[in-house]
Amino acid sequence: MSESEQTVIEVKDLVKRFGDLTVLDGINVTIPRGKITVIMGGSGCGKTTLLRHLIALHQPTSGDIFVDGKNIVGLSEKDMNDVRRKFGMLFQGSALFNSMTVGENVAVPLKEHTELSPEIIRIIVRVKLELVGLTGFEDFMPYQISGGMKKRVALARAIALDPKIVFYDEPGAGLDPITASMIDRLILDLSKKLNITSVVVSHEMKSAFRIADEIIILHKGKVLQVGTADEVKNSKDSYVQQFIHGESEGVIPFKQTSEAYLKGLLST
């Protein structure tokens, strides 16, 4: 494969400002095809904002994003919807439609984007639910199932149209460790079985090391490090080390010195 074929998404000099606040400050990353890329960083480092740019829910202040070599910045809604056909997205809170059953939720993209008959759609829905281990749950309502199951239904919905790329926003958030690791297994499984490119936004180190082919660490709107799990583990960067080991004291101070504290209090 040539280099351009190995890259699915390329982000160039991406800058995003909300008013005076610069959330993304010149991001350059490439997402390799068929691999699992994990975007990591502390809360508020801009990782979710970056993800929302990749699926064009936000428009950047400046910079370009190429999906399969096509710039998606400033694309018309119709053209963007064609690009979105390649995407599946798992939202942090699952984002299932609460007024519909599990089966209807998975069927939404199929009904909207294909001309398939209801019988065929029912079969596809069953197959997708089986892929995430939820056979027989078609007629449940979202509020009747657990958080982990909701995530899996949302995943089934995300892969309903056989996307090439699936985005995951904090897949393990709000789940117990066992369920979270089950979701991780599912991500690994799907990307192998269906040859899907996965982009995972997460702040959980354990999960990231388990699934990642490549890890991108963001800090204060900039890319701090890109590399495999081992490269990140052995990084010399002190912030990366602090982050990996989850220490409250480090380059980012938790406590201030008493003078600095006093100064801060009196400055306003």
Add this chain to the structure above:
Amino acid sequence: MKELAGSIGQSLLFVLAGVARLWELGAAVASYTFLSFFKKKVIPRETLFHQMVLIGIDSTAIVSLVGASVGTVLALQAAYSLKTFGALMYTGSLVCVAMARELGPLIASIVISGRIGARMAAEIGTMMVQEEVDALTTMGINPIRYLVVPRVLALALMLPCLTVIVDVMGMLGGWAIGVTGLGINSTLYIAKSVDALCLKDIYTGLLKSFIFSILIALVSCHQGLSVSGGADAVGKATTQAVVISIVLIIVVDCLATAVIYYALPT
């Protein structure tokens, strides 16, 4: 003085911006509706019918009750004044004309903006908060087409029907009071009513209710779609949806009445 002018200008701009956003939403809804005549699957039918049942059938009882009460009250109050002129038998004409022209559409719209408008704003607002609208967008499904269009159309179809129910129930309420409480002869009451009522009274009333239905649906959906944040924002949007709808209904009603009965040739 300068500050006053500034604040007036600011509120004016605020109102204009709101009108522009509503107009934009309305234009999008109109173009999708137009498109649906030529293309399949533009309007999600299940949602449309579901909303029609919710708005039409499920509101029939409350709308009937309110309509009948208004008709009754109107007859009682009208009789009080009419009696002094010895014109008690005209109670029927007054009730019927007032219901058909003004009170039917107005009462139906206000009840529905509280019942359905609030519901639409809260529902779409919650969907915004829970990223369901973002999920639609990432699936390549336009939220306006998928959520707003069926709601606007359902309300535009059902509100005139509900208005007819309010009209009829109001007239029945007036008749009941006229015959039992005021002692007017039933045949006379009905004959006077039919004499007074003309077709224009009815269709202008229905036209008004159609305009109000579009206003309620657009305002409520727009409020829902502009929610960002949490439960607090949903609550605010819901209140705003009802308040803005009712204010707009009454203002537009004034304008429509002026145009229909005074500006246009009869």
